[in-house]
Amino acid sequence: MDQPLKIGSETFSSRLILGSARYPNHDVMLKALRASGAELITVAIRRVNLDDPTGENLVSLLRRENFRLLPNTAGCYTVRDAVITAELAREALETNFIKLEIIADEDTLYPDAEKLLEAAQILVSKGFQVLPYAIDDPITCKKLEDIGCVAVMPLGSPIGSGMGILNPYNLSIIRSKVSLPLILDAGVGTASDVALAMEMGCDAVLTDTAVAHAQDPVLMAEAMRHACLAGRQAHLAGRIPRKYFADASSPREGLIDTRRKAG
Amino acid sequence: MQITVNGEPREVQGPLQLPQLLAELALPAYNGVAVLLNGEVVRRSDWPQTTVNADDALEIVRATVGG
Numbered sequence: 001m002d003q004p005l006k007i008g009s010e011t012f013s014s015r016l017i018l019g020s021a022r023y024p025n026h027d028v029m030l031k032a033l034r035a036s037g038a039e040l041i042t043v044a045i046r047r048v049n050l051d052d053p054t055g056e057n058l059v060s061l062l063r064r065e066n067f068r069l070l071p072n073t074a075g076c077y078t079v080r081d082a083v084i085t086a087e088l089a090r091e092a093l094e095t096n097f098i099k100l101e102i103i104a105d106e107d108t109l110y111p112d113a114e115k116l117l118e119a120a121q122i123l124v125s126k127g128f129q130v131l132p133y134a135i136d137d138p139i140t141c142k143k144l145e146d147i148g149c150v151a152v153m154p155l156g157s158p159i160g161s162g163m164g165i166l167n168p169y170n171l172s173i174i175r176s177k178v179s180l181p182l183i184l185d186a187g188v189g190t191a192s193d194v195a196l197a198m199e200m201g202c203d204a205v206l207t208d209t210a211v212a213h214a215q216d217p218v219l220m221a222e223a224m225r226h227a228c229l230a231g232r233q234a235h236l237a238g239r240i241p242r243k244y245f246a247d248a249s250s251p252r253e254g255l256i257d258t259r260r261k262a263g
Numbered sequence: 264m265q266i267t268v269n270g271e272p273r274e275v276q277g278p279l280q281l282p283q284l285l286a287e288l289a290l291p292a293y294n295g296v297a298v299l300l301n302g303e304v305v306r307r308s309d310w311p312q313t314t315v316n317a318d319d320a321l322e323i324v325r326a327t328v329g330g
Binding site: 019020021022023029042043044045046047048050053057058059060069071072074084087088089090091092093159160208209 | 290324
């Protein structure tokens with residue numbers, strides 16, 4: 001029996017974290033989130049539409065189904081914007097969990113490591129439980145752990161790219177250096193990427209686009225659930241080492257003799 | 264008096280308290296919002312004592328879909 005996943009003060013039985021963006025509509029989103037088994041769902045913080053202030057309330061929609069919310073600081077390019085967004089999220093949602101994202105560049109959406117470390121430090125000192133979206137760099141991830149984040153979330157490949165885990169060796173190094181919950185965030189394209197991350201020892205996987213933009217988001221969500229579980233079980237079971245040569249699985253003893261009778 | 268809400272100029276009777284402004288904007292019992300007043304986050308517990316004055320700039324936010 002597996003241990004539940006513990007991130008900061010919260011405990012989860014599912015090791016899949018899903019985004020709420022990019023679905024064709026809220027109905028498909030809810031069906032997919034349910035099918036995935038995820039318990040923690042990311043949301044963004046944006047201006048209220050004052051022309052429709054009582055419009056559909058995503059938060060009550062998600063909370064009605066007992067999903068827990070992980071607000072993000074997506075779209076922030078500066079430490080100040082990210083810190084303020086986190087503070088607004090805490091006021092709006094009454095959670096001190098924050099997925100910290102500080103983006104450096106529009107084309108790659110890569111995290112700005114320098115600003116990320118500074119903002120993480122500020123938010124930790126303000127009592128936040130910080131889950132930073134980071135580059136797949138063991139040094140940055142280790143520094144984020146030392147700062148007091150509750151998890152580290154390195155990318156597999158750029159956000160929304162669906163390119164999977166481009167540098168599995170770095171992910172292995174990060175796993176060996178960091179004892180915090182390690183969550184693969186960004187780059188997942190399909191279920192095998194989730195399975196691979198979990199086999200490599202990630203504690204959880206966060207994905208959004210791979211599910212929301214799949215041709216059948218609900219079916220993909222279910223596939224992700226299975227992949228996450230399969231990868232986790234394979235990790236716990238312990239894979240065999242890789243070898244260059246074959247190693248027969250059937251016994252060598254007791255082989256029959258088919259030579260013709262000597263004559 | 265004129266204030267700025269979410270980047271748009273807006274005419275309101277004032278000065279007024281923050282909860283009054285939220286009510287005028289049809290955001291009364293909506294507990295999922297947060298407010299930034301002139302670049303400072305207003306804690307929910309401070310809303311009743313917070314006055315909105317002429318030329319103030321507010322950002323009123325909530326959670327929406329995100330990844």
